[in-house]
Amino acid sequence: MTRALTLFGASVVIAATLLVATGCTGAPGTPDGPETPTPVATSPQPTPEVTQSAEPAGDPTCETIIPASTVEDFESVGWTARAESFRIGATEIAGGVQCIWGDFSTATDHVQIYGWAPISAEDAADAQAQLVAMGWRKEDVSAGVIVTESADTTVATDADGYGLTYLFGDGWVKYADTKQGLLLVVWPSP
Numbered sequence: 001m002t003r004a005l006t007l008f009g010a011s012v013v014i015a016a017t018l019l020v021a022t023g024c025t026g027a028p029g030t031p032d033g034p035e036t037p038t039p040v041a042t043s044p045q046p047t048p049e050v051t052q053s054a055e056p057a058g059d060p061t062c063e064t065i066i067p068a069s070t071v072e073d074f075e076s077v078g079w080t081a082r083a084e085s086f087r088i089g090a091t092e093i094a095g096g097v098q099c100i101w102g103d104f105s106t107a108t109d110h111v112q113i114y115g116w117a118p119i120s121a122e123d124a125a126d127a128q129a130q131l132v133a134m135g136w137r138k139e140d141v142s143a144g145v146i147v148t149e150s151a152d153t154t155v156a157t158d159a160d161g162y163g164l165t166y167l168f169g170d171g172w173v174k175y176a177d178t179k180q181g182l183l184l185v186v187w188p189s190p
Contacts, residue, residue, distance in 0.1 A: 124145075167179075
């Protein structure tokens, strides 16, 4: 995840810890002293699957290409989305959307980028070749083909060192500001 979501998640954990710690008091008649906080049940966050259904329902939008819970998280911290045409290099891919999520009320570089577009096998091969010619790195993965920007030019990376990344699948292409961010692009919805 990027710094903004990591900071958001860390803030939630700190707030929950403070809430539990300040909400615990001794039983009436017990001396004040160190107390052991009551354990709080936690569960891991679900990981979105990188699967595609056959036919999308409607056109992709910034609010539908990522999980509703992620949209709610962004909106809860005042973020909105700017929709743009989906592009690979200078080529616009019809029927797609590229979204920049952030707080546009202030100048910031703390944003998240997600995109999805339909693409033919021929156009996907051409786009991959164009990106590789520009110095991007290509990898075959179980979900398709990853093409990520060169480590020499990336500004921000995920934990595995990936910056801006495309994932080409069967009839579609996803885009995110990191390879890890591709997990959040779930269009068309299952």
